[in-house]
Amino acid sequence: xxxxxxxxxxxxxxxxxxxxxxxxxxxxxxxxxxxxxxxxxxxxxxxxxxxxxxxxxxxxxxxxxxxxxxxxxxxxxxxxxxxxxxxxxxxxxxxxxxxxxxxxxxxxxxxxxxxxxxxxxxxxxxxxxxxxxxxxxxxxxxxxxxxxxxxxxxxxxxxxxxxxxxxxxxxxxxxxxxxxxxxxxxxxxxxxxxxxxxxxxxxxxxxxxxxxxxxxxxxxxxxxxxxxxxxxxxxxxxxxxxxxxxxxxxxxxxxxxxxxxxxxxxxxxxxxxxxxxxxxxxxxxxxxxxxxxxxxxxxxxxxxxxxxxxx
Amino acid sequence: xxxxxxxxxxxxxxxxxxxxxxxxxxxxxxxxxxxxxxxxxxxxxxxxxxxxxxxxxxxxxxxxxxxxxxxxxxxxxxxxxxxxxxxxxx
Amino acid sequence: xxxxxxxxxxxxxxxxxxxxxxxxxxxxxxxxxxxxxxxxxxxxxxxxxxxxxxxxxxxxxxxxxxxxxxxxxxxxxxxxxxxxxxxxxxxxxxxxxxxxxxxxxxxxxxxxxxxxxxxxxxxxxxxxxxxxxxxxxxxxxxxxxxxxxxxxxxxxxxxxxxxxxxxxxxxxxxxxxxxxxxxxxxxxxxxxxxxxxxxxxxxxxxxxxxxxxxxxxxxxxxxxxxxxxxxxxxxxxxxxxxxxxxxxxxxxxxxxxxxxxxxxxxxxxxxxxxxxxxxxxxxxxxxxxxxxxxxxxxxxxxxxxxxxxxxxxxxxxxxxxxxxxxxxxxxxxxxxxxxxxxxxxxxxxxxxxxxxxxxxxxxxxxxxxxxxxxxxxxxxxxxxxxxxxxxxxxxxxxxxxxxxxxxxxxxxxxxxxxxxxxxxxxxxxxxxxxxxxxxxxxxxxxxxxxxxxxxxxxxxxxxxxxxxxxxx
Numbered sequence: 001x002x003x004x005x006x007x008x009x010x011x012x013x014x015x016x017x018x019x020x021x022x023x024x025x026x027x028x029x030x031x032x033x034x035x036x037x038x039x040x041x042x043x044x045x046x047x048x049x050x051x052x053x054x055x056x057x058x059x060x061x062x063x064x065x066x067x068x069x070x071x072x073x074x075x076x077x078x079x080x081x082x083x084x085x086x087x088x089x090x091x092x093x094x095x096x097x098x099x100x101x102x103x104x105x106x107x108x109x110x111x112x113x114x115x116x117x118x119x120x121x122x123x124x125x126x127x128x129x130x131x132x133x134x135x136x137x138x139x140x141x142x143x144x145x146x147x148x149x150x151x152x153x154x155x156x157x158x159x160x161x162x163x164x165x166x167x168x169x170x171x172x173x174x175x176x177x178x179x180x181x182x183x184x185x186x187x188x189x190x191x192x193x194x195x196x197x198x199x200x201x202x203x204x205x206x207x208x209x210x211x212x213x214x215x216x217x218x219x220x221x222x223x224x225x226x227x228x229x230x231x232x233x234x235x236x237x238x239x240x241x242x243x244x245x246x247x248x249x250x251x252x253x254x255x256x257x258x259x260x261x262x263x264x265x266x267x268x269x270x271x272x273x274x275x276x277x278x279x280x281x282x283x284x285x286x287x288x289x290x291x292x293x294x295x296x297x298x299x300x301x302x303x304x305x306x307x308x309x310x311x
Numbered sequence: 312x313x314x315x316x317x318x319x320x321x322x323x324x325x326x327x328x329x330x331x332x333x334x335x336x337x338x339x340x341x342x343x344x345x346x347x348x349x350x351x352x353x354x355x356x357x358x359x360x361x362x363x364x365x366x367x368x369x370x371x372x373x374x375x376x377x378x379x380x381x382x383x384x385x386x387x388x389x390x391x392x393x394x395x396x397x398x399x400x401x
Numbered sequence: 402x403x404x405x406x407x408x409x410x411x412x413x414x415x416x417x418x419x420x421x422x423x424x425x426x427x428x429x430x431x432x433x434x435x436x437x438x439x440x441x442x443x444x445x446x447x448x449x450x451x452x453x454x455x456x457x458x459x460x461x462x463x464x465x466x467x468x469x470x471x472x473x474x475x476x477x478x479x480x481x482x483x484x485x486x487x488x489x490x491x492x493x494x495x496x497x498x499x500x501x502x503x504x505x506x507x508x509x510x511x512x513x514x515x516x517x518x519x520x521x522x523x524x525x526x527x528x529x530x531x532x533x534x535x536x537x538x539x540x541x542x543x544x545x546x547x548x549x550x551x552x553x554x555x556x557x558x559x560x561x562x563x564x565x566x567x568x569x570x571x572x573x574x575x576x577x578x579x580x581x582x583x584x585x586x587x588x589x590x591x592x593x594x595x596x597x598x599x600x601x602x603x604x605x606x607x608x609x610x611x612x613x614x615x616x617x618x619x620x621x622x623x624x625x626x627x628x629x630x631x632x633x634x635x636x637x638x639x640x641x642x643x644x645x646x647x648x649x650x651x652x653x654x655x656x657x658x659x660x661x662x663x664x665x666x667x668x669x670x671x672x673x674x675x676x677x678x679x680x681x682x683x684x685x686x687x688x689x690x691x692x693x694x695x696x697x698x699x700x701x702x703x704x705x706x707x708x709x710x711x712x713x714x715x716x717x718x719x720x721x722x723x724x725x726x727x728x729x730x731x732x733x734x735x736x737x738x739x740x741x742x743x744x745x746x747x748x749x750x751x752x753x754x755x756x757x758x759x760x761x762x763x764x765x766x767x768x769x770x771x772x773x774x775x776x777x778x779x780x781x782x783x784x785x786x787x788x789x790x791x792x793x794x795x796x797x798x799x800x801x802x803x804x805x806x807x808x809x810x811x812x813x814x815x816x817x818x819x820x821x822x823x824x825x826x827x828x829x830x831x832x833x834x835x836x837x838x839x840x841x842x843x844x845x846x847x848x849x850x851x852x853x854x855x856x857x858x859x860x861x862x863x864x865x866x867x868x869x870x871x872x873x
Contacts, residue, residue: 008314012321019325019348023332028340035344042351050367051358057376061383069387073340076394095334103327109601110319117363119581121370124465137369145465148458152531153377156538159512160384163542164391166505211380245417268402273460301387333564346563353571360578374527381534385563388538392556399549
């Protein structure tokens with residue numbers, strides 16, 4: 001058996017063990033830490049399956065930022081009384097049988113899937129890649145072929161922020177700032193910003209792109225905020241809102257511009273169809289604005305601002 | 312057993328584990344983690360299906376990236392609700 | 402397609418502008434709903450005169466790009482979305498400060514409209530997933546506008562909604578694994594050419610969509626969410642938010658299910674539809690809270706939709722498609738009116754229970770009239786829109802005697818809805834509770850609550866045109 005086989009076997013089993021441990025861990029803090037490790041192992045699995053962009057994104061967003069969000073939620077829980085827990089209404093044995101049978105049925109169905117896909121969009125995508133304005137397939141799909149999905153996705157992110165602001169979870173207890181952490185964050189900041197913009201730039205030709213870059217920016221800002229080195233970012237400030245809306249605005253403006261440039265009388269308009277000479281520039285502009293928007297939105301999601309919830 | 316089949320089975324098992332966590336809980340935070348596990352299972356299915364071709368199907372990768380961001384947004388919202396719910400109960 | 406595109410983009414633009422200029426948010430969003438209504442009417446006119454069109458977003462070939470399809474059905478649904486939004490926005494504009502509705506309502510409702518418009522136009526499975534998530538998050542955020550009391554209901558709605566989305570996405574992944582298409586018409590072609598057993602995919606998708614559409618038995622989140630939400634939000638939830646997944650269910654089952662699967666699916670929908678009618682109606686009758694009663698009424702009315710869908714799948718008769726979407730339209734208008742009127746009465750008379758409405762025919766006659774008129778359509782009294790829809794459901798049943806058992810079910814459902822509507826109306830004619838001498842509720846919101854109810858009764862005049870558009 002080759003080394004590859006053992007690596008995958010071990011990685012798969014490790015994923016399952018970590019998932020089980022996350023569900024069963026008695027302390028929530030332990031569960032969250034195990035979930036972060038799970039996320040990193042998942043990133044490894046995706047790298048193994050040839051998805052480099054996703055490995056980057058999962059490590060930054062799925063494991064890193066989600067972990068930060070979970071810890072932030074844990075920190076906001078009042079430690080005074082153990083909150084009353086409502087155990088699931090279904091008996092454990094019944095739930096276990098249900099989930100095992102679901103998993104088995106799913107596994108059996110997945111096993112039946114053909115190893116050689118009957119049809120896939122890949123050949124068509126590769127064929128059109130040259131006229132998309134970018135050399136990296138994932139970026140081309142996200143910002144050209146299926147740009148509308150990306151625009152909606154930026155709206156989902158915005159909506160999550162709007163919803164979170166409505167709820168206004170209480171501010172976590174004031175931290176004792178750790179001097180070493182403060183020194184570290186000052187040194188890490190330029191490095192993180194540099195890496196973020198590098199990842200953004202590279203997204204045109206190799207794995208990378210706006211989402212991963214935005215997550216890195218958010219990481220930098222969150223660390224600064226947690227160390228008390230960044231003032232509170234208020235949604236009421238016009239520049240904060242402008243940056244958060246930058247991604248969506250860039251998309252809309254680029255769409256309207258191309259609509260106008262592609263305009264032909266007596267023909268239906270083309271929405272989100274970048275004219276070939278402008279495609280590269282438009283994609284880069286949109287990615288830049290999206291990076292800033294994603295970075296700031298994710299930061300505000302993790303280290304929210306205080307707002308009173310009206311009863 | 313090929314690479315693709317192995318990871319598909321892992322994904323199925325992850326889905327089952329996630330469902331179990333969602334049903335049993337008991338804490339809300341654990342339910343949200345379980346939802347993220349279910350999401351990870353779905354994304355693993357999609358990435359494994361992308362790995363069937365050589366080179367890997369970038370279209371599916373892009374879809375998973377979209378799904379990841381959507382999942383993080385939803386998780387953030389849900390966690391804000393949980394934090395508020397718990398602070399109201401206490 | 403130009404008008405439809407503009408109708409979908411305008412609310413999006415309005416939401417972004419409303420977030421930038423927050424003091425003018427209410428006017429901006431209200432104007433955008435009115436303009437999008439005009440654009441949707443223009444889109445319908447365009448479809449009727451020039452025929453259906455499709456658009457590949459980005460101009461790329463089918464399969465690579467997301468496809469938008471504008472036919473009579475999607476144009477009507479686009480129009481319905483714009484109409485309900487403009488009605489609710491007008492009502493909210495007339496009383497939002499008095500009702501204490503937060504200013505965050507405006508950008509959120511505009512985003513909701515954008516999500517719905519995009520959903521009704523799209524025929525791409527993964528794009529539907531993203532619009533579904535947008536729709537769900539917007540709906541939860543809107544429910545939260547009530548404040549602390551909505552936390553539990555919103556939390557439950559959000560968690561269930563997320564689980565449902567993941568079930569849907571897993572089903573889509575399975576379908577892509579079998580066939581390699583996300584574009585629904587192309588997927589239908591691929592399925593007809595090389596059918597493979599994709600049952601689990603379709604069941605997963607159905608489970609996810611049934612939960613999002615609050616179809617029995619996955620409707621548990623709906624009554625609590627409606628009770629907690631502000632009145633305009635409840636109207637939007639019942640009238641529009643649950644209709645999006647219902648539309649997707651129809652599109653997917655009518656195009657992507659093989660012959661044997663269609664039979665199983667049809668029985669599922671017939672049985673759950675019957676249970677929804679009976680259980681929903683029964684729960685509506687027994688609850689003491691007004692908004693919970695109206696919410697259970699939604700669950701029951703959606704049962705008619707399920708029956709229409711099941712019958713369409715089993716008998717392959719296009720008349721049931723007509724019945725399904727006539728129900729969707731009539732219910733949207735009637736429920737909007739009911740929730741807006743009940744909300745206004747709850748606000749002025751001060752109370753959540755049905756007993757608050759005692760004597761409302763003397764204290765707030767206009768709003769009570771709106772409830773009665775809308776209730777008439779919900780029961781299915783002729784010649785309201787609800788009656789036309791039910792008629793088209795019942796008429797073909799006479800020819801199919803093997804489904805005779807549906808007739809008593811529908812009769813029982815109608816009787817139950819009559820019972821809970823009359824319960825409220827009769828209570829209104831009791832002697833009124835004494836009110837303060839300066840009790841003078843604003844009339845404009847009540848008129849605006851009456852408007853959708855009048856429209857649904859006028860639907861019968863347009864039924865000829867509607868039937869030809871939906872039947873084609």
